[in-house]
Amino acid sequence: MLDSWLFIANTIFMLKQHFAVKIKETRESLNLTQKEFADKIIVSPCRVNNWENEVSTPTAEDLVVISGVFCISTDYLLGLKDCNKIKNK
Numbered sequence: 001m002l003d004s005w006l007f008i009a010n011t012i013f014m015l016k017q018h019f020a021v022k023i024k025e026t027r028e029s030l031n032l033t034q035k036e037f038a039d040k041i042i043v044s045p046c047r048v049n050n051w052e053n054e055v056s057t058p059t060a061e062d063l064v065v066i067s068g069v070f071c072i073s074t075d076y077l078l079g080l081k082d083c084n085k086i087k088n089k
Contacts, residue, residue, distance in 0.1 A: 016054050018079035024052045026070060026077075041065050 027037045027048070034052070038045040043062065050056040058066070067074045075081035 015078060016057050019057060019077060020052050020054045022077050022079070023048070023058075023066070026066075026072060027052075030070070041069050 027034065030037075032040070033045075034048045035045040038048045041062070042065070047056070047058075047062075051058055063074050063077060066072065066077065073081055
């Protein structure tokens, strides 16, 4: 049972790290500040900062919005797919 919990905790940790990297890479590839990125997805710059610094993770709704606004697959953001074309709408 403990092994299962450790596996789950490790998986969550890895997803959080991966998302932080992917969100920052996406934002920087579009030459956007955290505020500009936040304005496009209608969240506070503080939330974007927290995601990039692994303080918090986005909600499922946030992932869908980011995916739609920037034409990025949620699989890419979650590390389930390696490459993605990023578009700035």
